[in-house]
Amino acid sequence: LLELADKEAKATIEAFEKKAERERYLEQRKLERQAHPSLSTADSLADILELDILPRLSTEDIYDWGGHNFKKHGKKLVGFCPQHGGSSGTAFQVNPADNSWYCHGCQEGGHAVQYRHFANGGHGTPKGKDFIEIVEELADDAGVTLPEWQPPQQKQQNKTIPKLEWWQKCGLPREANNLAKFVRWRFGKIAWRFFKRTGELPANPQLNKNPDEQKLATQIIAEHTTAITLWTPLLKLGTPYINYTGPGSIPTYSEYQKLLETENWLIKEPNIKFDLRVWGDTPAREAYAKGWNLILDKHGCGEGKSHVYGALRADKLEGIERTVFAATNHRNPTVESVEHRKDLIAKHNGLTYDNTKHTPLGNPYQTATPKGQTPDIKPPCVEHKLFNTAYELQLNAFSGKGSKVCKTCPLLASGCDYLEERRNTLGTEKVKDEDDNVIGEVLNYPDIRADLNGLNKFDVPTALIIDEIDQTLESSKPVHITKDAIARGNMKLASLENQKLAKVLQEICQEIYALIDNYEPANKHGSDHFQVMEKLASLSIPKNEWLSSEKKYQQYLTYIAKDKFNCLIEKIYGPEIVDHKIDLWGEPEYTYKANHDPITREITTVEEKPTGEILPTIPSLDNLIAECQKLLKTNFDEIIDSGMTPGEKTEALELNHTLDFLSPILKAINGYRKVSLSLNKNCLTITKPWYRHQDIIKSAAVVTFLDTTQDVADLRRNLNLDKDEPILVFSSPEKDHSNxxxxxxxxxxxxxxxxxxxxxxxxxxxxxxxxxxxxxxxxxxxxxxxxxxxxxxxxxxxxxxxxxxxxxxxxxxxxxxxxxxxxxxxxxxxxxxxxxxxxxxxxxxxxxxxxxxxxxxxxxxxxxxxxxxxxxxxxxxxxxxxxxxxxxxxxxxxxxxxxxxxxxxxxxxxxxxxxxxxxxxxAAQKGEQVNRKIIDTMWELAKVGQNFTQEKVAQIVGLSRSRVSQVCLDLLPTSFVRFKKMLVLLWNTLNRTNNPKKALSELPEEIRWFVSEWLPDFPYFVQQGETLEEMAENIEIVVKTYGQYILEYVSVDTIIDLIKLFMAPMPISFWEELRTQVEPIPILIEN
Incomplete structure (x- = not known):
């Protein structure tokens, strides 16, 4: 005990010493700032944050979420939490003395940086990019301009070294890498042709490992490198991967992290590369055994993902009792191995055979039966329309003996084929010994295929395989609110005993009803979330400098909308707040004491003590949300009964259901960000997170996603996973696509x-x-x-x-x-x-x-x-x-x-x-067709030597003279006359024999330079910024000064290149044809 106490005392002393050292450091920096008021004395972003940013921000500036609704409790501020909300408005606590905070509901706390990260949905202290973004955000709020920031290296890594050492550690690997990329690009196709011809690839080039040659190379480098430079470790771009060479190639996650400890990779996602046709399901089985429970297989289209994983059976996997292949087209599998699996029956409205398409086993495709046609396969459940309607309305309707829908179905007692088929597929068979004693159970069908919607949480260890995740997984669902739905909700509220509450909610219903009724489309796509919030706030203002970002504008709209609806509540409840006979909402009062970490200043524990007092208050928006979730529900017992036909039940549900549209709208007004509102004609769409598919996936022992193009970060978002959740990626070596x-x-x-x-x-x-x-x-x-x-x-x-x-x-x-x-x-x-x-x-x-x-x-x-x-x-x-x-x-x-x-x-x-x-x-657009017609017409006229004018071209193509002139101006930066003149001049030159009477050497020097150097180099002058207008003008001046004959000395290739320059819009195929039609220029030799 004495030894333990001694260790504890030492740890406490060290903590206080570190804290005192940090305080002395900050005090020294403050003194330096007073002497030199700039950011240059800061060693880190943390210093800039503490010395320059936070001192300029008040408590209100830091805690800027519009939904807190802070109230004073002693020296503290309490309010609503930006993550869990709360109902009392006292869970989130701020201490203005040091601007620390703590949420009792979420059990998290900290200071300004942790708060901004928490308000954006994060947890703990942000790191890396997240930390930098939050510091930039706080600096913007404080009016502080950050310098061009480069994160400092650790002190032990910063050193001045000779350029030779820098070259060996950084320059040489980088140049070698660049050279390898060039060689790979330049000779890739040659290597592939060699492979197709011989069946093997050329040997990989190896670096020369001769020690004498290496020593000589080092000596040569040293003789030519004397400069001094700062060395920093290289950041490796690309994605690290492991080539699978057989069992044992896949590391565990902890082993993979150790592999990366000495490598500074930008992307650190684990990636295993292998040929799926060679290794099949062996890597997947090894990965399962090594503890990887999330795998994304990104092998290319057509490489056999569905075939391999369709054949992955439960008896191949240790500790797995069932495998499920989930796909939207589970009725029409694309590979034989999937079709051999037992198909889990799912509800449908009737199916028709499509004999133009067949599965690998030769069965015709089953497609949804069009309206008005008789299905080949009848719906398996007589209540399918009722279930579909409930599903679209996001009502909790399920199948089974406990279902309110199934209890009213006459087939439940006599035996429902649909339920019996599902029980048989998902059920077990008892195994008995010779004495007829049950010694175990085995699954009837351990390997099945299904739609993800037809599954429930797994009750046995299951390997789930999901094909085309974007088509299969739903992470959110929209519900469409019409004026009829609002009217039904309003009627339900009218029957409440608490008339004050009913009046508040009915007033809000009227606001929503008016929002839809007075809809004026902002564009053909309707109004987005920002525009709906503007209408809810009864506000539409231009985004000024203060509201330049969407985040700030949304915070402002939320604040205005929340204030508007709080005023509505106060208007109804306010006059009676002083009447002690009125039974108002009660909120218990607490006192809080926060304990801080001596080094990080993060809140470690909070002592909460009720005072015993109940504070009467009017209901908050959180109170209204909770009441709406209780009151606005659809009760199937009140709508349907066993005496109704299936059609009558569906109609009754459509007419009498009650949707809770108020609570998500009030959440959005209260600052909850994960509810999206959009408005179209006669309909308000509310999109909310939907967790059913995520819950099914998380209940599986291992999950494999088959999707060539899925992004790992997007997959984490879809599954609501932490950004550091390990996902193992399978991919293929590069394939040749030269065909x-x-x-x-x-x-x-x-x-x-x-x-x-x-x-x-x-x-x-x-x-x-x-x-x-x-x-x-x-x-x-x-x-x-x-x-x-x-x-x-x-x-x-x-x-x-x-x-x-x-x-x-x-x-x-x-x-x-x-x-x-x-x-x-x-x-x-x-x-x-x-x-x-x-x-x-x-x-x-x-x-x-x-x-x-x-x-x-x-x-x-x-x-x-x-x-x-x-x-x-x-x-x-x-x-x-x-x-x-x-x-x-x-x-x-x-x-x-x-x-x-x-x-x-x-x-x-x-x-x-x-x-x-x-x-x-x-198929070309109108403008392009017109341009090409003008060019083709002018070229044809020039080829036959006709004199053409704007009027003549306009007459042929069916346009006005002014339009032809305008098109020519658009095509080239020159007038119609110059364009025509240059075209005819070049064409005439091209058609001549090009047999000059004098040799090129006999031309005057300036003309010889123009013909032999300036004209052939015209692409260089264009690259240097000379316009086509200037080019044409220069040629005209020379021709006018010395005569047109000088163009006869210009090579055919240069003439053609000039024509191409001035006729840039002409198609490439035209120029290829032109080169084949021009006759070679004869050369006369005198005897």
Missing amino acids: LTLKFITDFGHASNQRRSGSQYTETERIAAFINQIVENHKSEKIGLIDYKAHAYSHKLPDNIVKVGHWGNDSRGSNQFLDCTTMIAIGDYTENLGALAAKWQCMTGQIVTPSKLTGDYGRHVKRRRIADLEQVIGRPRATNRPDEQIVIYLPGKWTSDEISAIASRLPGVNIEQVATYDVCPK
């Missing part, structure tokens, strides 16, 4: 879902012309077509378009294009931005403008666009067909960044950016 050609037609336009028709220049007609031209160009090939769902199946298609699908469905996870050598994907597909923004807000708490693609949200949307593009490119499975040439046409406004991303992900792919007019003139 794949992508033709991006970026000037086509977006070709979006909203299309006009009625003219040859509208998108509908242009797309039809484009498709017909591709069909004409590839008559003997099988062609696949992807378009938006609203248009994909309405095209009049030729016979060789054998497969048709739509974006978001057939563009990913589909095998129907395996025999297509040509594909057309219409439009640069982007998911609904309003839905994406709402989902993003529910996942992250960040409120964004849907169409403003900046920050993390913008990068998220761009990742999804690239993912959809990569998925559609993978449909023909080019890597599985190396002997076939595959072409994909991509008309749409794809950006250069997106095209570059695809090029980096598909090694060897041939990418062409083609003008629409060059593929199909009728």
Whole structure:
């Protein structure tokens, strides 16, 4: 005990010494600041924070969340918590003396930095990028300008070293890495051809390890390096990965962390690379055994992910009793191994056989039966419409003996086929010994396939495999609130005993009703969250300098809206607050004492002591939220009974259900960020987090996600995981895509879902012309077509378009294009931005403008666009067909960044950016068609030697003279006259024999320089900034001064290059044709 007490005393003394040392350090820095008032004396961001930022901020500045609603309790401030909210408004406590805080509900506390991190949904002390962002935010609030910040290295790493040492440690590895990248890029295709011819790759080049040569190289370097430089460790870019070479290649998570201790990688996600066709499920089984319970398999399209994991059975995995393959198309599996699994029956409205598509075992596809047709497979549950309606309304309706819906069904007593089938699939069989004693149970079907919606939390150790996570997982759900739903809620409130509460809630209902009734569209997509909050706050102001950021503007709107609704509550309750006979809301009063860590100053414990006093008060917004959640519920017992038919039950639910729309709206007003509001005609949409799928996934022992294009950070957000939660990534070594050609037609336009028709220049007609031209160009090939769902199946298609699908469905996870050598994907597909923004807000708490693609949200949307593009490119499975040439046409406004991303992900792919007019003139936009017609007309007239004018060109192309002139001005920075003159001059020169009477050497020196040096070097002058106008003017001056004959000395190649310069808009194919048509220039030799 004495020894323990001695250790405790020493630890306490050390803690106080560290605290005193930190205080002395800060005091010294303050004195230096007084002498030199700048930030230059700060050694770290922490110093700048404590010395320059926090002293300028008041308690109100730091604790800026609009929902606290602080009240004074002694010397402390208490209010609502930005994370858990609370009902009393006393859980969150701030001590103004040192600006520390603590939340009793969340059991967290700290100071300004921890608070801002906590208010943004974080926990503990932020680090790295998060810490820097919060310091920048606090500096902005304090009006402090931060210097260009470079994080300091540890003191033991900073040293002055000779340049030789720097070269050996940094320069040489960096240059070697750059050289390796160049060689790989330059000779990659050659190596691949060698592999295809010989069956093996050339040996990898090795660094020379001869010690004598290394010594000599070191000596040579030392002789030429005497400078001094500062050495810092290199930050390694890219992604570290481990090549799987057999069992034992996969480390545990702790082993992987140790591997990275000596490496300064920017990205630290664990990645295992291997050929899935070679190793099959062996790496997955090893990873499960090593404790990895979350795996993302990103092997490429067509490499066999579904086949391998479909064949992964429970008897192969130790400690696993069941495997489940979850996919939205579980009824129509794409591989045989998945189809062999038992299909878990799911509710549906009737299915029809589609005999044009078949599963690997030859069964016809089962598709939803269109309205008005008789299904081939009847609905398995007679109450399916009632369940669907309840699901859409987010009402808690489930199947089984305890279900209120099933209790009213006459089939429950006699035996429901649907429930019996599910029990049989998910049930067990008892195992008995010779004496008929039960000695165990085995699952009837240990390996099944299912829709994620048809599953419940697992009650046995399960390996869950999820195919195409973006199609399968729902992390948020919208509910649509109409004026009828508000009217039903209002009627329910009218029956409350507490009339004061009822009146408050009814007043709020009227505000929401008026919001929908008086809706005026801000744009064709409706009003987003910001605009709805403006209407709720009865405020619309321009974003001034103070409200420049969306975050500040949202905080301001929340403050105004909250104040407005608090005034509404006070208006109804206020007059009676002094009447002791009125039974008001009661809140207990507490006193608090916080204990701080002596070094970090973070709150360690809080002593809470009730005073015994009850403070009468009016209800807060949190109180109203809690009451709405209790009162606004749908009671199935009051709506349906066993005497109703299934149709009557559904109708009764539609007419009499009650939605709790008030509590999420009040949460948004109160500052809760994970509720998104949007407004359209006659409907308010509320999008909330939905955790059912996440709970199912978290109940599995191990989970594997199959998705080529899924981002690890996005997956964590979808699953509501901590950002440091380990996810093991499987990926494939680089595959050759040299047989794949992508033709991006970026000037086509977006070709979006909203299309006009009625003219040859509208998108509908242009797309039809484009498709017909591709069909004409590839008559003997099988062609696949992807378009938006609203248009994909309405095209009049030729016979060789054998497969048709739509974006978001057939563009990913589909095998129907395996025999297509040509594909057309219409439009640069982007998911609904309003839905994406709402989902993003529910996942992250960040409120964004849907169409403003900046920050993390913008990068998220761009990742999804690239993912959809990569998925559609993978449909023909080019890597599985190396002997076939595959072409994909991509008309749409794809950006250069997106095209570059695809090029980096598909090694060897041939990418062409083609003008629409060059593929199909009728598919080009109107302006482009007009420009090309003018150019073609002028060129044809020049070739036959005709004198042409603006009037003549305008007459031929059917435009006005002024329009022709304007087009020429748009095409080139020169007038029509100069354009025509230069064109005719160059063409005439090109058509001459070019047989000068005098040799080039006999020309005057200045003319010889002009002909032999200046004209051939014109690209250099253009690169240096000289305009085409200046080029033409210089040529005209020389020709006018010395005569047109001097152009006859210019080489044909230079003449053609000049024509190309002045005719830049002409298609590339034209110039290729031009070079083949020009006759060689004869050279006469005198005898």
